[in-house]
Amino acid sequence: MNLKNDLLLRAARGEETERTPVWMMRQAGRILPEYRAVREKAGSFIALATTPEMAAEVTLQPVDLLGVDAAIIFSDILVIPEAMGLPYEMIEQRGPVFPSTVHTIQDLERLHIAEPETDLKYVVDAIRLTKEGLAGRVPLIGFAGAPFTIFCYMTEGKGSKTFSVAKRHLYADPEFSHLLLQKITDSTIAYLKSQIIAGADLVQIFDSWAGILSPEQYQTFSLPYIKQICDAISEVPVTVFAKGAFFARKEIGELSCSVVGLDWNMDIAESRALIPNKTLQGNLDPCVLYASYDQIRTEVKNMLNQFGTQRYIANLGHGVYPDTDPDKVRCFIEAVKEFSA
Numbered sequence: 001m002n003l004k005n006d007l008l009l010r011a012a013r014g015e016e017t018e019r020t021p022v023w024m025m026r027q028a029g030r031i032l033p034e035y036r037a038v039r040e041k042a043g044s045f046i047a048l049a050t051t052p053e054m055a056a057e058v059t060l061q062p063v064d065l066l067g068v069d070a071a072i073i074f075s076d077i078l079v080i081p082e083a084m085g086l087p088y089e090m091i092e093q094r095g096p097v098f099p100s101t102v103h104t105i106q107d108l109e110r111l112h113i114a115e116p117e118t119d120l121k122y123v124v125d126a127i128r129l130t131k132e133g134l135a136g137r138v139p140l141i142g143f144a145g146a147p148f149t150i151f152c153y154m155t156e157g158k159g160s161k162t163f164s165v166a167k168r169h170l171y172a173d174p175e176f177s178h179l180l181l182q183k184i185t186d187s188t189i190a191y192l193k194s195q196i197i198a199g200a201d202l203v204q205i206f207d208s209w210a211g212i213l214s215p216e217q218y219q220t221f222s223l224p225y226i227k228q229i230c231d232a233i234s235e236v237p238v239t240v241f242a243k244g245a246f247f248a249r250k251e252i253g254e255l256s257c258s259v260v261g262l263d264w265n266m267d268i269a270e271s272r273a274l275i276p277n278k279t280l281q282g283n284l285d286p287c288v289l290y291a292s293y294d295q296i297r298t299e300v301k302n303m304l305n306q307f308g309t310q311r312y313i314a315n316l317g318h319g320v321y322p323d324t325d326p327d328k329v330r331c332f333i334e335a336v337k338e339f340s341a
Contacts, residue, residue, distance in 0.1 A: 008070045012237035020340035021069040026319030027062040028074045045090040050122045056129035077145030083114035101157040114187035116194035124198045131199035142200030146207035147184040147225035185225045189232045204239040211244015230256045249274045264317030268306040283317040289328045300335035309340040
């Protein structure tokens, strides 16, 4: 099916675009009252994420209501540990919690490589339904967590400022760490390939906790596994977003990915110099969307002046915050369209 709006894919491939494509991380979610209505009907976050019809509905909402240039499938990075045999719960105000965690080779042996068509069928089905609902209007983005970020949750059992339990394993038991990271990587490659078969037009790898590692540890415990995923996927463009890994931009730019996502701490001109041959994505501070409409427009204009309008996908430097006014979000999206045309 030919896409009516293929700006995102052309920008990802480094082709010329009439204007800069724009979408937002966490765009399908709590900023929209329409999302909250579906979430209430579902009863819980996990019920919503695992009901394909509902997941597809909330994936489509930002396309209809905000005017973004891409949809991103509504899901969670933690579906991978669950598919490997480590279920999680989503606790209101606290976030994800794993009742049991992985710490030994014996724990590892109880996990299996995820089989997407069975273990993650609900995501694959949601992608198929979303593609039908989109009817070629805009591309659909699939995604997964980077192996190190997933490793953090599987060993720590919950979110953390330091992930000291996870990092202890890297120092104290590197053999265990590499075995678990490889198992996550194998599961993730199979998962992303099944998303692409179901209709994902581009996939993004989220390394949300990249910034807690030293540059040396990042080279050892994160990059090699992201590289395996990038090397395994040739069917569609791949975006790598490693939050906080400003020290690894050059190396990330050398991966076989099409797009590198930047957070707001990463200087734009410096990033262009370090990553000369890739499309960049980002990197407006989500807190800018609390400012006045005039200030949002000014900040967007500054961002576009620095990135330029080619080989660039406009986005925030992290997910949009849940208490953001949807009208401020629309202002951001419209400003990108207006100033980049």
